Amino acid sequence: MDFTLSKEHEMARALFKEFAEKEVKPLAQEVDETEEFPRVTVEKMAKYGFLGIPVPKQYGGQGCDPLTYVMCVEELSKVCGTTGVIVSAHTSLCCDPIQTFGTEEQKQKFLVPLAKGEKLGAFGLTEPGAGTDAQGQQTKAVLDGDGYVINGSKIFITNGKEADVYVIFAVTGMVEKRGRMTKEISAFIVEKGTPGFSFGTKEKKMGIRGSSTYELIFTDCRVPKENLLGKIGQGFKIAMHTLDGGRIGIAAQALGLAEGALESTIAYVKERKQFGRAISQFQNTQFQLADMATKVEAAKMLVYKAAMAKATQAEYTFEAAQAKLFAAEVAMEVTTKAVQLHGGYGYTREYDVERMMRDAKITEIYEGTSEVQRMVISAALLK
């Protein structure tokens, strides 16, 4: 087994790192403080193809593999968790399902501008009563002539008000499954500006504060029939497949946050003096750093492995769940230790680790909580 990166991957990492350092890092604190969506950064990322990394060139993308995309989210998240998740939600949750399940017409109409970064994407599955229990969907879509009429609402939607194209899930009927009546869920592509589609409240969040998290409201929102994504009733499958990819993106975000916190801490402990010595000279500091670095490296292996599985395997549910579970928990642990090693300063907003710790928490929750990942992993082990 060879763990060295290819020339492409090395160059891509250098590119993402340089971009993150020069364009993203200087704004990270301000984005967090003001909770403003970093529109200028998104436009720059669009210009350089960062919003269509794994999309084939024929659909306006960069034609790169999932690992290259993962390294982009990782490097962005090292300096700004908000920017990392903007790219992840757009790419994994909107471009990917359209690329995988869309018709040629849908790909030309929606995927091409999304991959070129002319439009931004979002994904709406979660509802007030349907989080981990995705079957609890209340939003309904009813066929009416040449279109579907959607009624209901979605919450906690990343890129909420800033996106242009949304992949939305709604109940289209009831079907019998193993002797029980269950909801038939379907996926739709909804464009911003469609009559009946509006935005509710903006969430005030603990972390990733610039990512524009909104409630989406559908009131007799009519979408054309040709905006049905996949087949009728295929929604649950599309959602689960999409989340497998999404989890790799969030795992990359978590990995980046952990790496960023570790790098900041290494620099800090060399500078910070107590009892006449740099605190890096104390064995407690050294052992903490050793544990942090080892866990970060282990997380990286799982995340990269999941990315490679997405490139080479039809199914990668298991790898994605393991990567997200581990990377998210490592991110939380490492950022918490980073704050601890920074002492009182680490608790102030002057230091990046404070923001990183708040940003890390969400990686254990969204796109499937850590508990859901454990359910997915154990289900595969026990089947």
Next chain:
Amino acid sequence: MKIVVCIKQVPDTKGGVKFKPDGTLDRAAMLTIMNPDDKAGLEAALRLKDQYGAEVTVITMGLPKAEDVLREALAMGADKAILVTDRVLGGADTWATSQTLAGAIRNLEYDLIITGRQAIDGDTAQVGPQISEHLNIPVISYAQKIKIDGDSVIVERQFDDRYHVLKAKMPCLITALAELNEPRYMTPGGIYDACKAEITVWGRANLADVDDSNLGLKGSPTQIAKASDKVRKGKGEKVNLDPAESVTYIVSKLKEKHVI
């Protein structure tokens, strides 16, 4: 329009300068980057390509490892890349380097040659103008703005507190300043294409109209006695004074050191 851009792989001084025991640079131990002035020159060429349409060829002389900067240039948008590498070309000073590059460029069609003003590892600013001499074409150095006007270029040349506007018939050579522009980033897809692209590799045999006596260490009149890291400045002195007192204090210090 055909544009040739000369680029150089140089040590990344941000990563620290390392020396061999004999006092020469230990290039293998240092991180490398595309020379900043050259990158600005490449960006200028790519902007001319965007604006007027052009074929941009990048060329470098160096070790096989210098291929890295060529691939970076391709990933930024250059069309072709040429690596001039040969043991007999090693140890070249600016004279031998410009002879080598001119020998390579003689094989190419070009309207414009762009080089960086100078490389951060040598700081001579000689190679660009020397190439123009060897090729017998005009040179405009220290370009801060470049425009095409029919078969001519109009260049703003930086000069102390002002700039000169110069017009030259093409073919000609321009040396670019890092301040000329903000170079673009590579794109992920561009990187993939660049890694697959074929790089033309030339050796001594491919150089046109160059005498062996002008190449490599033997053809280099410059002798480097010793290279050393720059002497770091002292910490300086910090004083907290109100503005009026500061002026008096600074003037007294300048007088003390016979500056004024």
